Amino acid sequence: MCGLELYEAIRTRRSIRRYRPDSVPDQIIRKIIEAASWAPSSSNSQPWEFVVVRDGNTLERLSKTHAYAVMLKGAPLCIVACSDPERSPNHWVEDCSTAVENMLLAARAEGLGTVGSRFIGRTMRNVRIAFEKYCLSQRTSGL
16 A cells, blocks of 8 residues: 555544645546545446546535535545446445545545545435536546
8 A cells, every 4th residue: 555554544544524725636536536446346337437626616615515515615625426326226325335435545545634425315416416517517537
């Protein structure tokens, strides 16, 4: 691992909700997303897509979509993990959660603070509307 052993990263990972404004290099973001892509998924469906949001105004708007998103205001970036239920009808929540856990551990190994927030079901409607309104123009397949 990069700087930390696996068990040390697992043992010391914490949910961080206040961030330094330092930018995160593209190379590290790629490594974190790559770690997510190595996660196991039902029938190897890999029902996830990741969107990197760096724009401060967009992060501030997204921070107002849900009580658990407040920490986005002032964060240097957010990686939104989107799951496609059609690709994994019975296990998309677990599949995406596993990928996100890999991201959290990879970020910890890189010395970054993170928090994972999940918006599923009814609470997802406001987040989805805001995400479509503020983020779709920022969707990327790479960085």
